[in-house]
Amino acid sequence: MRRFIVIGHRASTTPDFPLDDLAGGAGRMDLLLTAANAALLVSHDLRRDSDATLVLLGPPDPPRAVRLDGARLQSLSPDLRTNAGLLRKALAHGGRVERETSPGAFASRRGIVDVLEGIREPLIHLREDGNDIREVEIPREVAFILSDSIELTGEEEAVVARRRKAVCSVGPVSVHTSDAIAIVHNEMDRRHPA
């Protein structure tokens, strides 16, 4: 399993977030959805060995985690607006225990601490100032954590630091979250062919 955990600091936590203003009123939901697509889509198919967990920390009712499981998703659209519908449905479930709110989409009231407790794979923290990912040994079964356009808070950084095996950067230029995921997949595809 190749996991990506993406922290959305401002991402809306109401199922009523606006579909027509994903980048604004929905709190950069566009960024999370683009990241999910980079984590899960290949040409004409889904990555069945990958999942993306979106951690939504914006108002009005944080935290929420929405996990999209490539093995169980029936489809994921390249169109963000369509996928936003999946997230809306997931956010309608506010319970602590994870529930499958649509095929392959799992929702729960969990923040970074709880999400990290739920994974067994070694954790790689993706951050601009990390070691070059091409120089770091990374196992096939792995989880990557990365932030949206806002850096982790001191408290979040501490939580991740206790759990991570390494801090890696994807290259010399600071890129968008989804582009970083695409670069990580490429590196992993080269090292660990399916």
Added chain:
Amino acid sequence: MRRFIVIGHRASTTPDFPLDDLAGGAGRMDLLLTAANAALLVSHDLRRDSDATLVLLGPPDPPRAVRLDGARLQSLSPDLRTNAGLLRKALAHGGRVERETSPGAFASRRGIVDVLEGIREPLIHLREDGNDIREVEIPREVAFILSDSIELTGEEEAVVARRRKAVCSVGPVSVHTSDAIAIVHNEMDRRHPA
């Protein structure tokens, strides 16, 4: 200059294409806009040394080329819907001669042949069955051409073949156009630091 030329076989060529159905009614305009973002955006900034030329070949009035120039764009949104407005404005210009329809956006009635005639840089064709990009020498000043989710037609392939210096693939897995661009940028950023 690092150029990306993206062929949108079905992309709408009317300024009235639907903003709420970029993936459907607008002919996978979402794919072209996501590709443009991958070509031009880095964290908190634009790639000033890059440009993206979108070649729109769908109905009702093809061909059209819209060139987004990172050096002149005042901004580009991570939000596709906002950028779709730029394209609409560009498509309102149907003349053969390129015109700047908004700051950094240039429109013309040109197809693949004319677009390729207009560039001086060596051309790299990005295609799944090409040579691994990590093994190919690529100069700093270069143009990459790639297709949307549809392969080039025989005629298009012949046009590109006459002009290209190499055919490269980004890795062992066939990925979406925008992810391929992110991977290419990463490779170029490593080889040719700003």
